Amino acid sequence: MGYDHHFRVWRGDAAGGQLEDFVVEVNEGEVVLDVIHRLQATQTADLAVRWNCKAGKCGSCSAEINGRPRLMCMTRMSTFGRDETVSVAPLRTFPVVRDLVTDVSFNYAKAREVPSFAPPAGLAPGEYRMQQVDVERSQEFRKCIECFLCQDTCHVVRDHEENKAAFSGPRYLMRIAELDMHPLDELDRRREAQDDHGLGFCNITKCCTEVCPEHIKITDNALIPMKERVIDRKYDPLVWLGNKIRRRGAGDGRRAEQSPGAPAAAGAPGATPVPDEPARTGRGGDAGQ
Amino acid sequence: MTVTETRTPGQRDRRFSTLRTDTWWLPVARDALFLGVVLLYSLWASLQTSGYAVDNYISPIFSPCLTSNCGEHANLALVGDWYKWSPALLVAAFPIVFRLTCYYYRKVYYRAYFLSPPACAVLEPRAKYKGEARFPLILNNIHRYFWVVALPIVAILLYDGYNSLRFPDGWGLGVGSVLIIVNALLFAVYTLGCHSCRHILGGRLKNFSRHPLRYRAWTLVSRLNARHMQVALPSLAMIPITDLYIRLVANGTITDFRFF
Numbered sequence: 001m002g003y004d005h006h007f008r009v010w011r012g013d014a015a016g017g018q019l020e021d022f023v024v025e026v027n028e029g030e031v032v033l034d035v036i037h038r039l040q041a042t043q044t045a046d047l048a049v050r051w052n053c054k055a056g057k058c059g060s061c062s063a064e065i066n067g068r069p070r071l072m073c074m075t076r077m078s079t080f081g082r083d084e085t086v087s088v089a090p091l092r093t094f095p096v097v098r099d100l101v102t103d104v105s106f107n108y109a110k111a112r113e114v115p116s117f118a119p120p121a122g123l124a125p126g127e128y129r130m131q132q133v134d135v136e137r138s139q140e141f142r143k144c145i146e147c148f149l150c151q152d153t154c155h156v157v158r159d160h161e162e163n164k165a166a167f168s169g170p171r172y173l174m175r176i177a178e179l180d181m182h183p184l185d186e187l188d189r190r191r192e193a194q195d196d197h198g199l200g201f202c203n204i205t206k207c208c209t210e211v212c213p214e215h216i217k218i219t220d221n222a223l224i225p226m227k228e229r230v231i232d233r234k235y236d237p238l239v240w241l242g243n244k245i246r247r248r249g250a251g252d253g254r255r256a257e258q259s260p261g262a263p264a265a266a267g268a269p270g271a272t273p274v275p276d277e278p279a280r281t282g283r284g285g286d287a288g289q
Numbered sequence: 290m291t292v293t294e295t296r297t298p299g300q301r302d303r304r305f306s307t308l309r310t311d312t313w314w315l316p317v318a319r320d321a322l323f324l325g326v327v328l329l330y331s332l333w334a335s336l337q338t339s340g341y342a343v344d345n346y347i348s349p350i351f352s353p354c355l356t357s358n359c360g361e362h363a364n365l366a367l368v369g370d371w372y373k374w375s376p377a378l379l380v381a382a383f384p385i386v387f388r389l390t391c392y393y394y395r396k397v398y399y400r401a402y403f404l405s406p407p408a409c410a411v412l413e414p415r416a417k418y419k420g421e422a423r424f425p426l427i428l429n430n431i432h433r434y435f436w437v438v439a440l441p442i443v444a445i446l447l448y449d450g451y452n453s454l455r456f457p458d459g460w461g462l463g464v465g466s467v468l469i470i471v472n473a474l475l476f477a478v479y480t481l482g483c484h485s486c487r488h489i490l491g492g493r494l495k496n497f498s499r500h501p502l503r504y505r506a507w508t509l510v511s512r513l514n515a516r517h518m519q520v521a522l523p524s525l526a527m528i529p530i531t532d533l534y535i536r537l538v539a540n541g542t543i544t545d546f547r548f549f
Contacts, residue, residue: 200422
């Protein structure tokens with residue numbers, strides 16, 4: 001049996017807008033996205049909203065529901081009291097295109113700034129061998145659906161537009177952590193994490209972890225370990241001394257990172273193919289990538 | 290809550306704090322109050338030159354005791370009779386800085402005191418923000434060194450827990466013993482679940498498969514680390530509770546209850 005529920009949905013464009021009041025029917029088991037669709041069908045045919053799978057997997061329907069960044073398709077109407085007004089607003093951190101649709105290209109620009117996976121020279125796709133225990137940490141980060149809720153909620157850019165140039169956001173700092181923890185990635189990503197992607201801006205207040213719909217422990221498993229790795233490289237005199245004694249250099253045995261825009265490493269997607277050579281012996285464990 | 294909102298990039302609408310309808314301010318107020326009370330009490334207690342020990346009980350704020358004016362409670366009398374002030378002043382800095390630079394406590398006081406942010410999706414009330422990349426917050430990077438110093442403090446607190454069972458009339462268990470032992474155990478779990486501990490033991494490795502022992506240690510610490518938040522605040526709360534109890538017993542206000 002349906003009931004009428006009071007909503008406030010943000011409508012407008014880049015020039016400005018406001019929350020507008022609507023009363024919409026809600027049925028048992030429905031989610032906020034269902035209500036938005038009903039709104040489009042019955043009252044506001046020109047309401048702009050980004051959505052796709054309705055199953056919490058594509059990351060398209062990110063919005064701010066009662067002020068909290070959430071996926072509309074994963075927010076059940078049963079979590080709200082029937083007398084409770086529900087507000088639906090676009091992601092605050094990104095420029096509005098129209099209504100609930102925002103321009104998330106900031107994230108794609110930041111993605112392009114992260115050097116891609118850099119396997120050992122001469123090791124081609126299909127020849128990667130690694131142990132499951134060595135890739136487990138990185139596999140957690142692969143659950144990311146790029147909904148950008150973490151990017152939206154992070155106060156570093158949400159409340160400070162001027163930090164957008166220097167700070168990549170939790171999603172891409174997690175991407176850097178994923179690669180730095182990957183057993184076959186040879187680049188030393190610690191310098192770039194701190195200097196190019198603004199890891200130092202992160203003050204580990206964990207809002208990214210709170211909003212992640214995939215329940216990835218972004219702060220504890222990616223950001224903090226990455227901060228500790230940066231300390232190893234840059235702020236720990238004992239580690240520096242240990243590296244000197246063992247003659248490992250500042251890279252701690254890793255290859256210096258490429259500067260942004262440099263040709264991709266051999267073996268990386270889009271790189272110049274390496275001449276045929278005998279396949280390397282496996283490092284043990286199951287094949288995988 | 291305003292209705293109209295312009296969203297021009299770069300413009301900060303200070304009137305629009307949040308659209309959140311829940312009591313987001315409650316955890317902020319709770320944490321600010323809790324940390325404030327613990328800090329003020331610990332500061333006061335650290336300055337006291339008496340009342341911190343009675344019989345086989347010693348307050349965790351004063352342990353280890355490195356001055357001769359601790360009398361029979363001195364772990365190691367490194368500092369002689371010329372030292373007339375509180376013994377806690379010589380050692381309190383280490384656990385304090387350990388907790389101040391802890392990743393979890395940083396989250397708590399960044400939210401509660403710096404309001405950076407006060408809560409998720411609530412506008413931060415400062416125009417500029419530069420994070421931990423500059424002085425003084427960059428000093429938080431020394432956390433790992435204070436973790437190393439915390440390890441012997443854990444051992445000493447556990448020893449105090451053992452001593453708390455050895456009464457003048459023989460083995461026994463009192464309320465004071467329970468508080469001292471619980472405090473020591475919580476501090477041990479808190480210290481062993483530290484993010485720096487997790488990194489040092491195995492997190493900094495690329496290949497766990499080549500270091501099975503360190504991987505095993507990292508796995509165990511990771512389990513504790515997942516509970517770091519749940520342990521950190523009770524661990525902090527036990528310090529003033531234990532100290533206050535011992536003080537009340539020492540000055541005769543209450544009598545220690547013995548279970549046996």
